[in-house]
Amino acid sequence: MPGAAGSPFDLDHLPYGVFSRSGDQPRVGVRIGDHVLDLAPVAEIGDPASALARAWRTPSLNAFMAMGRDQWAIAREWIEEVLRHDVHEARTAPHLHPLADVELHLPVEVGDYVDFYASEHHASNVGRIFRPDQEPLLPNWKHLPVGYHGRAGTIVPSGTGIVRPQGQRKAPTEDAPTVGPSRRLDIEAELGFVVGVPSALGDRVTTGDFARHTFGVVGLNDWSARDIQAWEYVPLGPFLGKSFATTISHWVTPLAALDAAWTDLPGQDPRPLDYLQVDGPAGLDISVEVVLNGTVVSRPPYSSMYWSPAQMLAHTTVNGASVRTGDLWASGTISGPEPDQRGSFLELSWGGKEPFLVDGEERSFLEDGDEVTLRYTAPGTSGGRISLGEVTGRILPAT
Amino acid sequence: MPGAAGSPFDLDHLPYGVFSRSGDQPRVGVRIGDHVLDLAPVAEIGDPASALARAWRTPSLNAFMAMGRDQWAIAREWIEEVLRHDVHEARTAPHLHPLADVELHLPVEVGDYVDFYASEHHASNVGRIFRPDQEPLLPNWKHLPVGYHGRAGTIVPSGTGIVRPQGQRKAPTEDAPTVGPSRRLDIEAELGFVVGVPSALGDRVTTGDFARHTFGVVGLNDWSARDIQAWEYVPLGPFLGKSFATTISHWVTPLAALDAAWTDLPGQDPRPLDYLQVDGPAGLDISVEVVLNGTVVSRPPYSSMYWSPAQMLAHTTVNGASVRTGDLWASGTISGPEPDQRGSFLELSWGGKEPFLVDGEERSFLEDGDEVTLRYTAPGTSGGRISLGEVTGRILPAT
Incomplete structure (x- = not known):
């Protein structure tokens, strides 16, 4: 060609x-x-x-x-x-x-969608921002890949306009909640993994069987309304703060194209339980760019993720839950250790308190008209670099 | 006939x-x-x-x-x-x-599955059991119907055997988590609502449009592994503690058969926000029986639920999230104000600390071989009572 x-x-x-x-x-x-x-x-x-x-x-x-x-x-x-x-x-x-x-079009008919929280840097940043008086990581975080189910029916392909969601939110300074357009609309730069081969109810998919069940990888933006999320999420987790839209790339990169991208995890301490043990390089050397209105604002490295995709799949099925063809799970926000490697605006602006500069302008959360693009590159099998499908979306005013 | x-x-x-x-x-x-x-x-x-x-x-x-x-x-x-x-x-x-x-067979191809938490008595009991030093209801609970997404792919029809799930659990007295069969396996007696007519992404389904979109009602048992759930659920909510199986009835009762079952809600204070306002009787007078190995152990009244199904659907879509044909949402555990009206063994045994008597035997959580059946009756349109499809399942040993 x-x-x-x-x-x-x-x-x-x-x-x-x-x-x-x-x-x-x-x-x-x-x-x-x-x-x-x-x-x-x-x-x-x-x-x-x-x-x-x-x-x-x-x-x-x-x-x-x-x-x-x-x-x-x-x-x-x-x-x-x-x-x-x-x-x-x-x-x-x-x-x-x-x-x-x-x-x-949307490449996959998605069955169940699970979103993880696998970046230590992201989870620590969020902990420091939301719960400044406590240990940033909760006691379970290094023992299991924390995850929850998201909404499969609102997964949309790259390029779909994102209408600013409405919902209940209550700032700590307010007496009662109100309904209105989110004032803290955000992105989460993530990687998504697509199940090809299903498993039976009652069976576990071991970490060693990851590549037998997993077909490939998509780029994923887990749009998040932080104000809606903050008010609703205790005790049962995020719901409307996330369910209005999740964007994935048009292109699904098959695992075979990522043969040269596997790399060692940064290290897991304490040693995970047996069902979460992995042999050899279980991380992925994928570079991400977060682009706001044409300007790169962050470069999260996927190689910094604490939990591997094989561990996420093994964890999802350790209780005997089955996976189906088309099931999708996402890594959670990819944030590296450096300030310019953070995969959400919540972190880049430290909860909105420390606006960051984009082309000389102070920015925190998303404004109407903003366009966000996530770009992903990985080593190709012949020495060059491949680009995973990009993920883009523009914020439309609330209706 | x-x-x-x-x-x-x-x-x-x-x-x-x-x-x-x-x-x-x-x-x-x-x-x-x-x-x-x-x-x-x-x-x-x-x-x-x-x-x-x-x-x-x-x-x-x-x-x-x-x-x-x-x-x-x-x-x-x-x-x-x-x-x-x-x-x-x-x-x-x-x-x-x-x-x-x-x-x-399973009557519905389920799209997204959302589980709510709409019983004030259940939420208060759980709060008292899990967080005895705090107010039992969290600040958001009376302002919105708290809910989260569950796993659609592991919804099974009545009669399916329930294999005791394995998973990570850590009792407060233990230093580190271990993996093994759940020691606190439980039921949640719930009612499920099935979406017939879809909505478009970006649209809201108002409380007044509930009957246009909702096809009917199923019985539902949200099997729960309390030890797995307790260790995993902070901060992103329940995941593996619930995802191993959810049982629904074989029969879907169309809304038209429940015309005589509508009744006033017990009362909502503070007044819900406008998008959660309902006109007329929005609750359902459905009686539930929880049967353990042939003995009725509880009689939860659905009429005691705080939030109505129309409010749950309106809340699900207030952010513009679409619903699809086959989407299923559940009420959350149905518990009435009386001790013998509690819809989970967690509550019936007060966290396992106060075993309850069943045929002279002390019981708390589920044992292998136990069979649980949920039965539901409602007023019929001609003066008698109808029985919704029952929900049954037997606990099989962990594999």
Whole structure:
């Protein structure tokens, strides 16, 4: 593909998404450079009864993801082959569409959505901001990856406008709550993991089985209304402060494209319980950029996360809970140890008390019209860097 | 129908479920007495192109529920007609199957599942048990119906065995957490509400629109591992302490069957904010029985609930979050003001410290082999009482 070689969307990457052209049926495609390859018709040239093609004709990745790791590998090898060699050009060319000519959709039909809280720096910062008189980390935090269920039905694809949510909020200085547009609207820069192969109710997915069940990775912005959240979250956790929208990238990067990104965790002390033990590098060397209206305001390193994705999945199922194809779990806000590595505006502005400068302007929480983009890069398998699907959204006024 | 008249499943009730016979395709049926009527073939006798029949041929209620209130009313009127009058007997008889001859399935494909905490008596009891030094109700409790998202993928139909979950737990007297089978396994007797008509992202469902969006009611047992929950739930709420299983009834009672059950709420002070205001009777006069191994151990009255279902739905969407067909929300544990009206063993045994007597035996939390059944009755529209679908489950040893 002209323009693909050496780009962040070269043959090392090959993320999957769901696209349509001029209103036709959404279906699965793979991204190469600035094009999307319509997979099903190409696969059917060689094999009219192709099971992969049948899965790729559906409007989500779920059928393909449910096929399992062997089929994922076969598909990836076949895609590399047809894109790499000129001999296939005649059959691929009619099915390669410029991104500018297609519409991209939500790539996954999400089952359950779980959001974790796996960054020690983020959890410590939030603890210091919200509970300044206590130990920043709560007693359970280093023993288990703290998580909770979020709302699957309001997960939207990158580019969807985010209407400022209304809700109940009560500042400590106020006598009673009022309803109105959130005054402390925020982002959380996260990474999302998508389940491919389901597990049965009663079974555990061990940390060693992570790659057998997990299909790939998306960028994720867990939009958060801090004032709504602060008033509602004790004792049962966040609800309306998060449930109005969660944005994920159009593109799902398969785990195979991240082979070169695995790295050691920063270290876990105390030693986690046996079911949370991991062998070898369990962290991911993924760099994140938080971009506000075109200016990078933070660079959170995913490699600083305390808990690994394999531990999150093992924890989710230790009680026998099943996972389904399309289940999505997110890492929680990615914040590094440095002030300019914080993955939320809550932290960047220290609870709104220490506004930060963006292009000479003081900023704290999100304003109407703001556009936030999350960008992610990782080492590719051939030495360059790949870019995961970006996540963008603009704040629209409350209605 | 012989045996149906005067029974809790007479023409006043007509709950819907999903059934199959000897392994054939699950489909929608309606219960009358101890029989289930296979709806689609009967509807097709009169109208081979019946849209209702098409929806009823699918393996969940979702397609039917999505059709909306006018179609729900048309369907109910038609079912009453064909079951009431002898003239229809020839066409219904071949499609009426004894319950003993059918298998019943999960009736709904659940989208998002939200669990509330709407009983003042339950919330106060839990507060006194877990936080004895503080006010039992937290400051937000009387201003909003506190709720959180639960796991949709582990909702199971009545009769499913409940394997005792394993997980991390740490008693206050222990230095560090351990993993093992829950030692404080519990029930929560609740009522569930099923969404029929979806709402759009950004829209609110007002309290007045409750009956336009809500299809019906199920019995629900929110199985809870109190030791796992106690260790994990601060600050993001319950996760693995609840996510291993939630049981719902096979039968969904349509709202129309509950017309005679509406009753005034016990009273709300302070006055809720405008978006939570309700007109007229917003509570439900539904009696619940908690049965342990055949003995009634508690009789929680749903009429004692502080927050109404219409308020829960309005709250869920006040931030613009959408609801989908099949979304399910539960009331939270139903506990009345009296000790024998408590809807959880946590409360009945006051945190395990005051075991209660069942058939002369001291009991606190659930033991392997225990069978718990929740039964629900409500006034029918013709003066008798109807029985909502019961919810039963037996505790199996940890694996």
